[in-house]
Amino acid sequence: MDQIVNVNEFQELAIRSxxxxxxxxxxxxxxxxxxxxxxxxxxxxxxxxxRVLVDVSKIDMSTSILGYPISxxxxxxxxxxxxxxxxxxxxxxxxxxxxxxxxxxxxxxxSCTIEEVASSCxxxxxxxxxxxxxxxxxxxVERAERAGFKAIVLTNAPRHGKREADIKNKMISPQLKNFGxxxxxxxxxxxxxxxxxxxxxxxxxxxxxxxxxxxxSITKLPILIxxxxxxxxxxxxxxxxxxxxxxxxxxxxxLDYSPATITVLEEVVHVVRGRIPVLLDGGVRRxxxxxxxxxxxxxxxxxxxxxxxxxxxxxxxxxxxxIEMLKNEFEITMALSGCPxxxxxxxxxxxxxxxxxxxxx
Numbered sequence: 001m002d003q004i005v006n007v008n009e010f011q012e013l014a015i016r017s018x019x020x021x022x023x024x025x026x027x028x029x030x031x032x033x034x035x036x037x038x039x040x041x042x043x044x045x046x047x048x049x050x051r052v053l054v055d056v057s058k059i060d061m062s063t064s065i066l067g068y069p070i071s072x073x074x075x076x077x078x079x080x081x082x083x084x085x086x087x088x089x090x091x092x093x094x095x096x097x098x099x100x101x102x103x104x105x106x107x108x109x110x111s112c113t114i115e116e117v118a119s120s121c122x123x124x125x126x127x128x129x130x131x132x133x134x135x136x137x138x139x140x141v142e143r144a145e146r147a148g149f150k151a152i153v154l155t156n157a158p159r160h161g162k163r164e165a166d167i168k169n170k171m172i173s174p175q176l177k178n179f180g181x182x183x184x185x186x187x188x189x190x191x192x193x194x195x196x197x198x199x200x201x202x203x204x205x206x207x208x209x210x211x212x213x214x215x216x217s218i219t220k221l222p223i224l225i226x227x228x229x230x231x232x233x234x235x236x237x238x239x240x241x242x243x244x245x246x247x248x249x250x251x252x253x254x255l256d257y258s259p260a261t262i263t264v265l266e267e268v269v270h271v272v273r274g275r276i277p278v279l280l281d282g283g284v285r286r287x288x289x290x291x292x293x294x295x296x297x298x299x300x301x302x303x304x305x306x307x308x309x310x311x312x313x314x315x316x317x318x319x320x321x322x323i324e325m326l327k328n329e330f331e332i333t334m335a336l337s338g339c340p341x342x343x344x345x346x347x348x349x350x351x352x353x354x355x356x357x358x359x360x361x
Contacts, residue, residue, distance in 0.1 A: 006329075007306040007322050008285055013313035014085075021169040022084040026308045029252035030161035035260065036252030039283030042260035045353040046292045051338030059331050060341045065277060065300055066151060066222050066243065068124045071101040072327045073342065074290060076319075077251075077281050077302035078128035078153065078226075083111030085312040091120045092316035093307060098123035099316075100323040105153050105302065108140055113177045118147040126151040128226065131158060131207035134214065140178075141219045152219065153246065154212070156227040158205040161254035212240045226250075226281065229258060234268040238275055245272065248281035251304055262293060269297030287329025291337065295350040 004010065015023055029036030061072040076097050083089035089111035097104035098121040105126045106117050114127060127144040129137060129152060141152060163171075216223060222243035228234050229249060237245050247265050249258040261282040269278050280293045281302040293301050303326065310318035339345045 004321065004325075006286070007310070007325050010306060010309040010313050010318060010322060014309040017312045018085065021171060023312075024165035024169055025081070025084060025163075025171060026079075026305060026312075028163050028165040029256065030163055030254055031256040033252060033256065035249055035256050035258045038260040039249070039252055039262075040285055041283075042262050043283055043286070043289045043292060046262070046296075047351045047356065048288075048291075048333075048337060049349050049351055050336055051349070054338035054340065056335040056338060056340050058340060059334050061327065061331055061334065063300065063342050065103060065279070068103060068150060069101075070103055070124075070300070072290075072330060073294060073298075073300035074284075074323060074326050074330070075102055075279070075300050075302050076104040076307055076323075077304035078105040078107035078155070079304050079308055080107045080109035081111050082308065082311060085308050086315055088112075088315070090117045093311055093319050094123050094125070095121045096316050096319035096323065097121075097125075099320055100327075102323065103150075106149070108178050109176065110178060111176075114143060114149070115147050118149070125149050126153050126224070128153040128155055130155050130202075131204050131211070132202055133204050134211070137215065138218055141215070141221070145219065145221060149221070151222040151224060151243070152215070153224045153226050154215065155250070156207070156225065157250060157254055158203055158207065160203070161250070161256070163253060209236055209240055212242065216241055224277075224279070228268060229261070229264050231267045231271040234271045234278075238272060242276065244277040244279065246279045246281050246302065247298070248302075251282055262289075262296065265293065265296045265298060284326070287326050287331070288333050290326060290330045291333040291339075291345060292350055294342065294345045295347055296352075297347070 063070060063073045082093060091112060094104050094117050103124045105128050106114055108129050127149040129140050224244035224246055225237045225242050226246035226248050228237060228245045228247055234245055247261045247268050249261055261280055265280055272278055277299040279300050279302060280298040284301045284303050290301050306322045307319055310322035337349050
Protein backbone atom coordinates (compact mmCIF):
# COMPACT_ATOMS: atom_id res chain seq x y z
CA MET A 1 0.00 0.00 0.00
CA ASP A 2 3.03 2.30 0.39
CA GLN A 3 3.32 2.36 -3.41
CA ILE A 4 -0.17 3.81 -3.88
CA VAL A 5 0.14 7.53 -4.53
CA ASN A 6 -3.49 8.60 -5.18
CA VAL A 7 -6.97 7.26 -4.55
CA ASN A 8 -7.55 6.36 -8.21
CA GLU A 9 -5.00 3.58 -7.88
CA PHE A 10 -7.26 1.77 -5.41
CA GLN A 11 -9.66 1.21 -8.29
CA GLU A 12 -7.03 -0.85 -10.10
CA LEU A 13 -6.53 -2.95 -6.97
CA ALA A 14 -10.30 -3.40 -6.63
CA ILE A 15 -10.54 -4.73 -10.19
CA ARG A 16 -8.12 -7.48 -9.24
CA SER A 17 -9.76 -8.14 -5.85
CA UNK A 18 -13.44 -8.41 -6.78
CA UNK A 19 -15.55 -10.76 -8.92
CA UNK A 20 -16.59 -9.00 -12.12
CA UNK A 21 -20.26 -8.80 -11.04
CA UNK A 22 -19.38 -6.99 -7.82
CA UNK A 23 -16.80 -4.66 -9.37
CA UNK A 24 -19.29 -3.70 -12.09
CA UNK A 25 -21.88 -2.97 -9.39
CA UNK A 26 -19.64 -0.44 -7.63
CA UNK A 27 -18.14 0.98 -10.81
CA UNK A 28 -21.19 1.18 -13.07
CA UNK A 29 -23.64 3.95 -13.84
CA UNK A 30 -26.96 4.33 -15.58
CA UNK A 31 -27.40 3.67 -19.31
CA UNK A 32 -24.62 5.40 -21.33
CA UNK A 33 -22.81 6.36 -18.11
CA UNK A 34 -22.38 9.92 -19.36
CA UNK A 35 -23.19 11.46 -15.97
CA UNK A 36 -20.90 8.96 -14.25
CA UNK A 37 -17.97 10.18 -16.37
CA UNK A 38 -18.95 13.85 -16.30
CA UNK A 39 -19.04 13.92 -12.49
CA UNK A 40 -15.26 13.43 -12.51
CA UNK A 41 -14.37 15.30 -15.69
CA UNK A 42 -16.25 18.49 -14.76
CA UNK A 43 -13.81 19.05 -11.89
CA UNK A 44 -10.94 19.06 -14.40
CA UNK A 45 -12.39 22.15 -16.12
CA UNK A 46 -12.22 24.31 -12.99
CA UNK A 47 -8.95 26.20 -12.57
CA UNK A 48 -7.39 27.83 -9.50
CA UNK A 49 -6.67 31.49 -8.75
CA UNK A 50 -4.07 31.03 -5.99
CA ARG A 51 -3.00 33.86 -3.69
CA VAL A 52 0.64 34.28 -2.73
CA LEU A 53 2.66 35.68 0.18
CA VAL A 54 0.15 34.42 2.73
CA ASP A 55 1.28 32.86 6.03
CA VAL A 56 0.40 29.19 5.57
CA SER A 57 2.81 27.79 8.15
CA LYS A 58 -0.20 26.32 9.95
CA ILE A 59 -3.10 24.78 8.03
CA ASP A 60 -6.41 24.04 9.78
CA MET A 61 -8.72 21.81 7.73
CA SER A 62 -11.24 21.20 10.53
CA THR A 63 -14.89 22.12 10.25
CA SER A 64 -18.26 21.01 11.59
CA ILE A 65 -21.46 19.70 10.03
CA LEU A 66 -24.72 20.15 11.95
CA GLY A 67 -22.59 20.91 15.00
CA TYR A 68 -20.46 17.76 14.78
CA PRO A 69 -16.73 18.53 14.41
CA ILE A 70 -14.76 16.69 11.74
CA SER A 71 -11.06 16.80 10.92
CA UNK A 72 -11.63 17.89 7.30
CA UNK A 73 -14.65 18.58 5.07
CA UNK A 74 -14.60 15.02 3.72
CA UNK A 75 -17.40 12.62 4.70
CA UNK A 76 -18.26 9.06 3.68
CA UNK A 77 -21.21 8.85 1.31
CA UNK A 78 -23.93 6.21 1.71
CA UNK A 79 -22.82 3.05 -0.11
CA UNK A 80 -25.09 0.03 -0.35
CA UNK A 81 -24.05 -3.60 0.03
CA UNK A 82 -20.47 -3.18 1.18
CA UNK A 83 -20.16 -6.90 1.91
CA UNK A 84 -19.78 -7.21 -1.85
CA UNK A 85 -16.48 -5.37 -1.35
CA UNK A 86 -15.34 -6.91 1.94
CA UNK A 87 -16.58 -9.78 4.16
CA UNK A 88 -17.20 -7.40 7.09
CA UNK A 89 -19.05 -4.85 4.98
CA UNK A 90 -19.81 -1.56 6.68
CA UNK A 91 -18.03 -2.35 9.96
CA UNK A 92 -14.44 -1.59 8.86
CA UNK A 93 -15.71 1.44 6.97
CA UNK A 94 -17.30 2.83 10.15
CA UNK A 95 -14.10 2.15 12.09
CA UNK A 96 -12.09 3.99 9.47
CA UNK A 97 -14.47 6.95 9.73
CA UNK A 98 -13.98 7.01 13.50
CA UNK A 99 -10.19 6.80 13.16
CA UNK A 100 -10.18 9.67 10.66
CA UNK A 101 -12.59 11.75 12.75
CA UNK A 102 -15.24 12.12 10.09
CA UNK A 103 -18.93 11.38 9.57
CA UNK A 104 -20.20 8.24 7.86
CA UNK A 105 -23.60 8.22 6.19
CA UNK A 106 -24.80 4.64 6.47
CA UNK A 107 -27.08 3.32 3.73
CA UNK A 108 -30.23 1.51 4.83
CA UNK A 109 -29.32 -0.84 1.97
CA UNK A 110 -26.22 -1.80 3.94
CA SER A 111 -25.18 -5.43 4.27
CA CYS A 112 -24.88 -5.14 8.07
CA THR A 113 -27.75 -3.97 10.23
CA ILE A 114 -27.60 -0.37 11.35
CA GLU A 115 -27.39 -1.65 14.93
CA GLU A 116 -24.28 -3.68 14.06
CA VAL A 117 -22.67 -0.62 12.52
CA ALA A 118 -23.61 1.53 15.51
CA SER A 119 -22.08 -0.87 18.01
CA SER A 120 -18.81 -1.26 16.09
CA CYS A 121 -17.25 2.10 16.97
CA UNK A 122 -17.93 5.65 18.13
CA UNK A 123 -18.09 7.32 14.71
CA UNK A 124 -20.72 10.00 14.18
CA UNK A 125 -23.26 8.37 11.88
CA UNK A 126 -26.12 9.67 9.77
CA UNK A 127 -28.64 7.22 8.28
CA UNK A 128 -29.65 7.38 4.65
CA UNK A 129 -33.18 6.17 3.90
CA UNK A 130 -35.16 5.87 0.70
CA UNK A 131 -38.70 6.91 -0.15
CA UNK A 132 -40.49 3.78 1.02
CA UNK A 133 -44.01 3.63 2.42
CA UNK A 134 -44.61 5.72 5.55
CA UNK A 135 -44.94 2.69 7.82
CA UNK A 136 -41.53 1.36 6.77
CA UNK A 137 -39.90 4.79 7.06
CA UNK A 138 -41.30 5.29 10.56
CA UNK A 139 -39.76 1.99 11.67
CA UNK A 140 -36.42 2.89 10.09
CA VAL A 141 -36.32 6.27 11.81
CA GLU A 142 -37.22 4.76 15.17
CA ARG A 143 -34.39 2.25 14.85
CA ALA A 144 -31.97 5.01 13.86
CA GLU A 145 -32.87 7.04 16.93
CA ARG A 146 -32.43 4.05 19.24
CA ALA A 147 -29.06 3.22 17.66
CA GLY A 148 -27.69 6.72 18.20
CA PHE A 149 -27.67 8.02 14.64
CA LYS A 150 -27.42 11.81 14.52
CA ALA A 151 -29.35 12.69 11.34
CA ILE A 152 -31.57 11.27 8.60
CA VAL A 153 -30.56 11.65 4.94
CA LEU A 154 -33.58 11.16 2.70
CA THR A 155 -32.66 10.04 -0.81
CA ASN A 156 -35.22 10.90 -3.45
CA ALA A 157 -35.18 8.02 -5.94
CA PRO A 158 -38.69 6.98 -7.02
CA ARG A 159 -37.32 4.31 -9.37
CA HIS A 160 -34.11 2.34 -9.72
CA GLY A 161 -31.88 3.54 -12.56
CA LYS A 162 -31.19 1.28 -15.53
CA ARG A 163 -27.69 -0.06 -14.81
CA GLU A 164 -26.90 -2.17 -17.82
CA ALA A 165 -23.84 -3.91 -16.37
CA ASP A 166 -25.99 -5.21 -13.50
CA ILE A 167 -28.62 -6.40 -15.95
CA LYS A 168 -26.06 -8.26 -18.06
CA ASN A 169 -24.49 -9.78 -14.95
CA LYS A 170 -27.92 -10.80 -13.56
CA MET A 171 -26.88 -8.98 -10.41
CA ILE A 172 -27.58 -10.69 -7.09
CA SER A 173 -26.56 -9.50 -3.65
CA PRO A 174 -26.14 -10.62 -0.05
CA GLN A 175 -29.14 -10.74 2.25
CA LEU A 176 -30.56 -7.30 3.02
CA LYS A 177 -30.64 -7.64 6.80
CA ASN A 178 -31.94 -4.16 7.61
CA PHE A 179 -35.34 -4.81 6.12
CA GLY A 180 -36.32 -7.59 8.53
CA UNK A 181 -40.06 -8.03 8.32
CA UNK A 182 -40.56 -4.93 6.14
CA UNK A 183 -39.86 -6.71 2.88
CA UNK A 184 -38.58 -10.12 1.76
CA UNK A 185 -34.93 -10.12 2.83
CA UNK A 186 -33.49 -12.18 0.00
CA UNK A 187 -32.81 -10.62 -3.40
CA UNK A 188 -34.02 -13.22 -5.85
CA UNK A 189 -32.28 -13.94 -9.17
CA UNK A 190 -34.19 -12.72 -12.21
CA UNK A 191 -33.81 -12.43 -15.96
CA UNK A 192 -32.02 -9.12 -15.39
CA UNK A 193 -30.82 -7.43 -12.22
CA UNK A 194 -32.48 -9.01 -9.20
CA UNK A 195 -31.39 -6.02 -7.12
CA UNK A 196 -33.14 -3.63 -9.52
CA UNK A 197 -36.33 -5.67 -9.32
CA UNK A 198 -36.29 -5.61 -5.53
CA UNK A 199 -35.55 -1.89 -5.13
CA UNK A 200 -38.10 -0.82 -7.72
CA UNK A 201 -40.82 -2.87 -6.02
CA UNK A 202 -40.00 -1.44 -2.57
CA UNK A 203 -39.85 2.27 -3.43
CA UNK A 204 -42.90 4.53 -3.12
CA UNK A 205 -43.08 6.51 -6.37
CA UNK A 206 -45.79 8.78 -4.90
CA UNK A 207 -43.49 10.15 -2.16
CA UNK A 208 -43.47 13.97 -2.40
CA UNK A 209 -42.77 17.20 -0.50
CA UNK A 210 -45.83 16.71 1.71
CA UNK A 211 -44.25 13.48 2.93
CA UNK A 212 -41.13 15.43 3.92
CA UNK A 213 -43.34 17.48 6.23
CA UNK A 214 -44.68 14.24 7.70
CA UNK A 215 -41.14 12.90 8.16
CA UNK A 216 -40.21 16.04 10.11
CA SER A 217 -43.20 15.45 12.36
CA ILE A 218 -42.09 11.97 13.50
CA THR A 219 -38.50 12.69 14.50
CA LYS A 220 -36.38 15.31 16.22
CA LEU A 221 -33.33 14.25 14.23
CA PRO A 222 -32.09 16.70 11.59
CA ILE A 223 -33.21 15.80 8.06
CA LEU A 224 -31.12 16.30 4.94
CA ILE A 225 -32.41 15.81 1.39
CA UNK A 226 -30.03 14.03 -1.00
CA UNK A 227 -30.55 14.36 -4.73
CA UNK A 228 -31.07 18.13 -5.21
CA UNK A 229 -29.80 19.42 -8.57
CA UNK A 230 -31.77 22.62 -9.23
CA UNK A 231 -32.40 25.98 -7.57
CA UNK A 232 -36.12 25.25 -7.66
CA UNK A 233 -35.83 22.11 -5.56
CA UNK A 234 -33.25 23.72 -3.29
CA UNK A 235 -35.74 26.48 -2.50
CA UNK A 236 -38.48 23.90 -1.84
CA UNK A 237 -36.14 22.07 0.52
CA UNK A 238 -35.48 25.25 2.50
CA UNK A 239 -39.19 26.06 2.59
CA UNK A 240 -39.92 22.50 3.78
CA UNK A 241 -37.71 23.16 6.80
CA UNK A 242 -35.05 20.53 6.16
CA UNK A 243 -31.69 20.87 7.90
CA UNK A 244 -29.38 20.32 4.95
CA UNK A 245 -29.06 19.55 1.24
CA UNK A 246 -26.85 17.08 -0.57
CA UNK A 247 -26.28 18.11 -4.17
CA UNK A 248 -26.19 14.69 -5.80
CA UNK A 249 -27.05 12.77 -8.95
CA UNK A 250 -26.48 9.52 -7.02
CA UNK A 251 -23.11 8.90 -8.60
CA UNK A 252 -24.54 8.88 -12.11
CA UNK A 253 -26.39 5.68 -11.25
CA UNK A 254 -29.97 6.94 -11.63
CA LEU A 255 -30.85 9.41 -14.42
CA ASP A 256 -28.17 9.51 -17.07
CA TYR A 257 -27.45 12.95 -18.59
CA SER A 258 -28.20 14.64 -15.30
CA PRO A 259 -25.67 17.43 -14.81
CA ALA A 260 -22.40 16.84 -13.03
CA THR A 261 -22.95 17.92 -9.43
CA ILE A 262 -20.07 20.40 -9.32
CA THR A 263 -21.63 22.27 -12.28
CA VAL A 264 -24.91 22.95 -10.44
CA LEU A 265 -23.52 23.47 -6.95
CA GLU A 266 -23.46 27.25 -7.22
CA GLU A 267 -27.08 27.64 -8.26
CA VAL A 268 -28.13 25.64 -5.21
CA VAL A 269 -25.81 27.59 -2.91
CA HIS A 270 -27.12 30.93 -4.20
CA VAL A 271 -30.75 30.14 -3.43
CA VAL A 272 -29.98 28.58 -0.04
CA ARG A 273 -28.06 31.71 1.03
CA GLY A 274 -26.34 30.04 3.96
CA ARG A 275 -29.55 29.09 5.75
CA ILE A 276 -28.69 25.37 5.84
CA PRO A 277 -25.56 23.35 5.00
CA VAL A 278 -25.02 22.30 1.39
CA LEU A 279 -22.93 19.18 0.81
CA LEU A 280 -21.62 17.89 -2.53
CA ASP A 281 -21.67 14.25 -3.63
CA GLY A 282 -20.15 12.89 -6.82
CA GLY A 283 -16.86 12.83 -8.68
CA VAL A 284 -14.45 13.74 -5.88
CA ARG A 285 -11.15 11.98 -6.54
CA ARG A 286 -8.55 14.54 -5.44
CA UNK A 287 -7.93 16.99 -2.62
CA UNK A 288 -8.09 19.67 -5.30
CA UNK A 289 -11.69 18.61 -5.95
CA UNK A 290 -12.50 19.15 -2.28
CA UNK A 291 -11.08 22.67 -2.46
CA UNK A 292 -13.03 23.47 -5.64
CA UNK A 293 -16.28 22.32 -4.06
CA UNK A 294 -15.73 24.48 -0.98
CA UNK A 295 -14.80 27.48 -3.13
CA UNK A 296 -18.13 27.09 -4.94
CA UNK A 297 -20.03 27.04 -1.66
CA UNK A 298 -20.19 23.48 -0.30
CA UNK A 299 -19.59 22.92 3.40
CA UNK A 300 -18.19 19.42 2.78
CA UNK A 301 -17.99 16.67 0.17
CA UNK A 302 -19.05 13.03 0.27
CA UNK A 303 -16.86 10.26 -1.13
CA UNK A 304 -18.36 6.95 -2.24
CA UNK A 305 -16.66 4.90 -4.95
CA UNK A 306 -13.10 5.50 -3.68
CA UNK A 307 -14.18 4.21 -0.26
CA UNK A 308 -15.62 1.04 -1.82
CA UNK A 309 -12.43 0.50 -3.81
CA UNK A 310 -10.23 1.10 -0.76
CA UNK A 311 -12.33 -1.33 1.26
CA UNK A 312 -12.17 -3.99 -1.46
CA UNK A 313 -8.42 -3.65 -1.82
CA UNK A 314 -7.21 -3.26 1.77
CA UNK A 315 -10.17 -3.34 4.17
CA UNK A 316 -10.26 -0.79 7.00
CA UNK A 317 -6.69 0.32 6.27
CA UNK A 318 -7.66 0.95 2.65
CA UNK A 319 -10.56 3.20 3.64
CA UNK A 320 -8.35 5.11 6.08
CA UNK A 321 -5.72 5.50 3.38
CA UNK A 322 -8.29 6.90 0.92
CA ILE A 323 -9.49 9.50 3.43
CA GLU A 324 -5.98 10.46 4.57
CA MET A 325 -4.73 10.81 0.98
CA LEU A 326 -7.57 13.19 0.15
CA LYS A 327 -6.92 15.13 3.35
CA ASN A 328 -3.21 15.42 2.57
CA GLU A 329 -3.88 16.64 -0.96
CA PHE A 330 -6.47 19.09 0.34
CA GLU A 331 -3.99 20.47 2.87
CA ILE A 332 -1.39 20.99 0.13
CA THR A 333 -3.99 22.71 -2.05
CA MET A 334 -4.96 25.05 0.79
CA ALA A 335 -1.32 25.97 1.39
CA LEU A 336 -0.51 26.54 -2.27
CA SER A 337 -3.69 28.60 -2.72
CA GLY A 338 -2.93 30.83 0.26
CA CYS A 339 -5.70 29.56 2.54
CA PRO A 340 -4.64 28.68 6.12
CA UNK A 341 -8.23 27.84 7.21
CA UNK A 342 -11.46 26.62 5.67
CA UNK A 343 -12.92 30.10 6.13
CA UNK A 344 -10.22 31.57 3.89
CA UNK A 345 -11.41 29.56 0.87
CA UNK A 346 -13.54 31.89 -1.28
CA UNK A 347 -15.22 31.99 -4.66
CA UNK A 348 -12.34 34.12 -5.91
CA UNK A 349 -9.97 31.15 -5.60
CA UNK A 350 -11.43 29.32 -8.62
CA UNK A 351 -12.46 30.04 -12.19
CA UNK A 352 -15.11 27.86 -13.82
CA UNK A 353 -15.21 26.84 -17.46
CA UNK A 354 -18.05 29.30 -18.14
CA UNK A 355 -16.00 32.16 -16.70
CA UNK A 356 -12.97 31.21 -18.76
CA UNK A 357 -15.06 31.06 -21.95
CA UNK A 358 -16.69 34.40 -21.15
CA UNK A 359 -13.30 36.02 -20.65
CA UNK A 360 -12.34 35.01 -24.21
CA UNK A 361 -15.27 36.88 -25.80
